[in-house]
Amino acid sequence: MLHAKVISIKRDNKDVFTLVFDSKISAEPGQFIMIWVPGGKEIPMSLSSTSNPLAITFRTFGETTRTLATLKPGDRIFFRGPYGNSYPKPTGKVAYVGGGTGLASLNSMILKYDGDVFAGARTKDDLFLIRDEYKVATDDGSLGFKGTVVDLFVPHLSEYNYVFVCGPEPMVKSLIDRIDKKAKAKIFFSLERLMKCGVGICDSCSINGIRVCKDGTIFELQEVLKMTEFGVSRRTESGKIEFFANAKR
Ligand SMILES: Cc1cc2nc3c(=O)[nH]c(=O)nc-3n(C[C@H](O)[C@H](O)[C@H](O)COP(=O)(O)OP(=O)(O)OC[C@H]3O[C@@H](n4cnc5c(N)ncnc54)[C@H](O)[C@@H]3O)c2cc1C
Ligand code: FES
Numbered sequence: 001m002l003h004a005k006v007i008s009i010k011r012d013n014k015d016v017f018t019l020v021f022d023s024k025i026s027a028e029p030g031q032f033i034m035i036w037v038p039g040g041k042e043i044p045m046s047l048s049s050t051s052n053p054l055a056i057t058f059r060t061f062g063e064t065t066r067t068l069a070t071l072k073p074g075d076r077i078f079f080r081g082p083y084g085n086s087y088p089k090p091t092g093k094v095a096y097v098g099g100g101t102g103l104a105s106l107n108s109m110i111l112k113y114d115g116d117v118f119a120g121a122r123t124k125d126d127l128f129l130i131r132d133e134y135k136v137a138t139d140d141g142s143l144g145f146k147g148t149v150v151d152l153f154v155p156h157l158s159e160y161n162y163v164f165v166c167g168p169e170p171m172v173k174s175l176i177d178r179i180d181k182k183a184k185a186k187i188f189f190s191l192e193r194l195m196k197c198g199v200g201i202c203d204s205c206s207i208n209g210i211r212v213c214k215d216g217t218i219f220e221l222q223e224v225l226k227m228t229e230f231g232v233s234r235r236t237e238s239g240k241i242e243f244f245a246n247a248k249r
Helices: 063-068 102-110 149-159 169-178 221-225
Strands: 002-011 016-022 032-036 043-046 054-059 076-083 094-099 116-121 135-138 162-166 186-190 218-220 233-235 241-243
Touching: 032 063, 043 054, 043 102, 054 063, 054 102, 094 102, 094 149, 102 116, 102 162, 102 186, 116 149, 135 149, 149 169, 162 169, 169 221, 186 221, 218 221
Parallel strands: 094 116, 094 162, 116 135, 162 186
Antiparallel strands: 002 016, 002 076, 016 054, 032 043, 032 076, 186 218, 233 241
16 A cells, blocks of 8 residues: 655545645556555545646535545555556547536546536535636536536537546436437446455446446447446445435435
């Protein structure tokens, strides 16, 4: 396990924080680390910046993310990685589509390659890492387009050559169900599943036998279309299969 010092920690909104840390590891946009701090568990976290210094951006959720939010400059974090594949280098017109904390993973690409960013959240208070030029959707209409980021983005798909998507599984599934599968754009998805080992051993992250941690986390549209369990069922922490609400089985 590696360790690094916290350089800074900044609050991005009421429950999202960006933690910058001092590490010399080399990582590519889209990769993640397995991070641990005393008082928490080991959890997967995308790198929201992969150029030095590195950063993670996280929503406080359970015990580990709440512990991470209490760290101060000079404190230590412990981690393994980076793991997973990376987003491919785009050409032509690029779009980024992020929902929930998905924008954290996309941010490392946005910092490197220009593109139009479509960001969605429940309300304006849930948005983070937003810049003025971003196209924003909120469920309640408190900022930007009223509706989901999928509603906002789908009519524009034909304008792009490369599209990168990251967000909660039901959001990604709804986007896939609604897009033209023959669109000219190359579309890549960073998938998120419950991860325990992060290196392809435990099977907790697998979808139709494909290990998201090791075979992904980034998959092209045609690969995701073959995953019949995607957006339908997943493993819980105890290993049991559970179905997503409103999933078409
Ligand atoms: C590859 C990857 C990258 C990630 N990157 C980020 C990021 O950049 N920013 C961020 O805020 N979060 C990210 N996450 C999600 C983050 O790892 C979880 O929110 C975190 O594990 C919560 O830990 P906790 O101890 O705070 O909460 P816990 O108490 O562990 O979590 C509360 C509940 O959420 C469930 N849960 C945890 N993770 C997942 C999951 N992936 N899918 C479904 N249910 C889950 C747990 O089973 C538990 O029931 C990422 C997840 C993955 C797989
Ligand atoms: S998290 Fe263990 S196989 Fe992916």
